[in-house]
Amino acid sequence: MTTDDVDYVIETVNALCQKHAKASNARAAIPLAAPDITEKSREMVMDVLRSNSLSFGPKLEEFEKTGAAYAGRKYGVAVNSGTSALHLIIRTLGIADGDQVITSPFSFIASANCMLFERAEPLFVDINPDDLNFSPALIEAALKKDSKKRIKAIMAVDIFAHPVDWEALYDLAEKYNVRLIEDSSEALGSLYRSPDDRTVKRWKKSVKTGCFGDASVFAFYPNKQITTGEGGLIVTDSRHIYDMCRSLRNQGRAGESEDWFGHCRLGYNYRISDINCALGLSQLNRIEEILKRRRSIAAYYHERLKPLPFLTPPYSAPNVELSWFVYVVRLAKDFKRKDRDAIMKRLREKGVACTNYFAPIHLQPFYRTMFGFKPGDFPVTEDIAGRTLALPFFNAINTEQMDYVVDSLISVVKKG
Incomplete structure (x- = not known):
């Protein structure tokens, strides 16, 4: 493969990535996640x-x-x-x-x-x-x-x-x-x-x-x-x-x-x-820079979300410091799975990508068939899984976007 061939492949891949990004942005103005790729990485x-x-x-x-x-x-x-x-x-x-x-x-x-x-x-x-x-x-x-x-x-x-x-x-x-x-x-x-x-x-x-x-x-x-x-x-x-x-x-x-x-x-x-x-x-090679940014994002979300009575921000024990994979809040106990799903639907309509994290493994169809698991086997897992909501979380997210996410969430919950 010649250098020209390699450059052609790179240009083609970049074009496809840009096309995919535009399509994704059309579906969600603020994505759920995005990699942090620098020029050095390229x-x-x-x-x-x-x-x-x-x-x-x-x-x-x-x-x-x-x-x-x-x-x-x-x-x-x-x-x-x-x-x-x-x-x-x-x-x-x-x-x-x-x-x-x-x-x-x-x-x-x-x-x-x-x-x-x-x-x-x-x-x-x-x-x-x-x-x-x-x-x-x-x-x-x-x-x-x-x-x-x-x-x-x-x-x-x-x-x-x-x-x-x-x-x-x-x-x-x-x-x-x-x-x-x-x-x-x-x-x-x-x-x-x-x-x-x-x-x-x-x-x-x-x-x-x-x-x-x-x-x-x-x-x-x-x-x-x-x-x-x-x-x-x-x-x-x-x-x-x-x-x-x-x-x-x-x-x-x-x-x-x-x-x-x-x-x-x-x-x-x-x-x-x-x-x-x-x-x-x-x-x-730049992991500390990446983690510092993720912790900063989590801290800002936490500051905005902590006063809200209808959810609980992510927990962090006194003897740990998280590197922050995702930012998952839990809706209050009076919210059911269907309420959470309705909130996700309305957030997506506002251009805010979101999802539940995670579905209980034991209630996956394959596991229920293979092992005979049923609802109620692991009640804490099932209760938490029905109320989790993952918000957009990635290094490039800015304060304006986070404010929009939080304000949209407040608006959606208030409207019921």
Whole structure:
């Protein structure tokens, strides 16, 4: 491919992106999310396109090392999605047919689906009504009932970038001898320290999400703190997990420096290109700037929304600092799902993109059919899910747009 060919491809892609953006703006004047792409990002991507190293090149290794170091880990393995990353951890830990993994029903569905890929079963426990993470007390209750020792791991989801109670989870993992997996797909850059009420503290100072458990996962869809377009990153301190995940992502090859056609196990094509990694690296290099902006946006929303009696802004525990994946408010208890849906419809008519976050996993049609779940199984999750409302949240949003979002929400709710 010549330089002229590359430039033609870039121009064509840019034209398509602009066309898509115009179409999106016609539907919603203020989008729900948007990536923060700088000229430096474009330059780094074009540098890869002009090179001969589009896959398994230097940007892959640089992105992996930079991401692992940022999380305070020894090793990083980049793959094509957060879902793939979660699957590889489940597979590498030997979680298989008949095993169970405790996790939250209030999450993106991938955190449960990854177990099904290996014929294991998600064991849901309900969430806390404040931070929306699963309840350590309910986790221990499930572990106590596990007389057949089917539970092999806890999959902890840092929901909406809010870290779980890691101090409590480490206690449980050690007490019941189960593995601990961190799904930090939504929480790159969030900070955690041990709660003040703990006598023994593992983390007296703040540490970043991604440093917990046997392995952790970040995801880089365009609405995340940083994006690779599509992509995920496994970070771990275990050489075994690192080696296995590197092999499994690449068709089960013995090693990337060994015989290219030597396959020692069943693997997958979960590879990610250097194009994606260059984009991610360009953003990871300015992560503190990005997080500062997101925290500023969240603070402004909070200032405007806190006085309103008909909703609750996102909760943040005293021992955490969020990196802000999305901005999700909860409507008051007297609002039903149909009321929330009507509010969303009217906001969209005003040019404000919005949505619910998340639908309970156990009530998805597939899960109801497969496991027999029904309404009422996890009441806190179901109650919260019926009242959540995600507002536009992205780095380029300005004060005027945020004021319009809040004023539109107030107007819509007042009209009933």
